[in-house]
Amino acid sequence: MVNIVLATFTSQISTWYPFSGWIDLAARSFYKDNLSRFHWNLHAGKRASRFHTVTAQRDSDTYVCSQINDEILNNLSFVYFSVQTNSCLDMERKDAGPDLKLPLRRYSGLEGLDLQNIEGVNYFKFTLGQDLKHLLDLVRNLNIRPDDVITVGFPRSGNHWTFEMVSMILSQTTNFEHDHFYSRLIECLGSNVASTVEGIKSPRNMTTHCRMHHIPEQAIEKRIKLIYVLRNPKDVLVSMYNFVSNLQYEGSRFTGSWNEFFDLQMRGEFPWGYWFDHVLATERFQVKHPDSPLFILVYEKVKEHAVEEIQKLCAFLDMPDVLSEKIAGKTEFSKMKVELGDTKMAIQSSNHFRNGPGDILRKGIVGDWKNWFTVAQNEAFDKLFEEKMSGSKLGDLVRQYIK
16 A cells, blocks of 8 residues: 555635646645635546545645555556645746655646637537638638528527427428537538538528627628527536537547536536637627618526427527427427437437437526535636626526526
8 A cells, every 4th residue: 555645734724715736646646725715626537537545544734545555556557636725826936845856747638639719719629630720711611502591509508409490490390400409500510511511401400509709701691580599507518518528439428427527627628618708709799780680599498388488499490480389399309309219310329429310409498507516616607607707687588597
């Protein structure tokens, strides 16, 4: 057995607030700081596997971990701990670990993911071997038809659900779209995006997770119909965590815990960046382009009053609403999940998701975040929400659902 001394402290500080920091730690090393009280957990594991959690034990003024044997230690690719302290951990402090042979290194939680940073936002690389910025430029330059419809939404906001509803409204049927959702997600179509969308029969139903300033320029010039999908961000994060944790491709699959995922989201470092920034980009778009027709579809409102909201969507799209009740019934989440899971979604999910269609259409319920968020996480998120969304009209539309 080996002992890894993680922290020594003196109780001199009376004020305290939580801060989470992740540190890559060399074995048999320690980190010093003055703390009044703190809570931390040691985690150890291989990069591509789940973590082993080791419980700490108090020994005088030193907290010691003694449950890692040499065999485990020799096979680890990292050892790190999380600590809640009275101040931000300063990785550059000379006294951060005077006995360390190696410098402390921040553990980001994004190691191993195939990412590209554009305008300060991390994105998954959708098409391997191709520059994502170039692909987004191709999207910006797409030829747009006057009757095109583009749905925009942060990932896991109900975009697939909306895609199927819009398809039924435009076709005036209750048939699910023949093409699968990801074949209409324009930023995922690679360098042939222009020819691919050109082959779609009008009226074209397209979708994107990108922010509003990345939509095709002609969409603004030709004033086509745009739909923005808005959902309680807490449910969005829970859905997104379960989604990215079950992707087949290791460069996109997140192998960390919910707590690690939450911390990344709170810093805006996970792919797609802050939900807040995505929504606020839409508000700026509304101000800059007041003549662009934009329908705000609130996920929770559709769940509560499906027929009424579909009727509003029909009116926006200048389409009859006689099928609204049937469309609401056909796209009821549990029914849609079963029907699509047996057909096109089974095909599209087999190569991309570890558990099949259930990873794409998971639960589709309102309030699942309550099963995941801790009290501290809920309070921290509410505080950040109010800081980011103060004065936001779109923020007001979902504020009641985050409580």
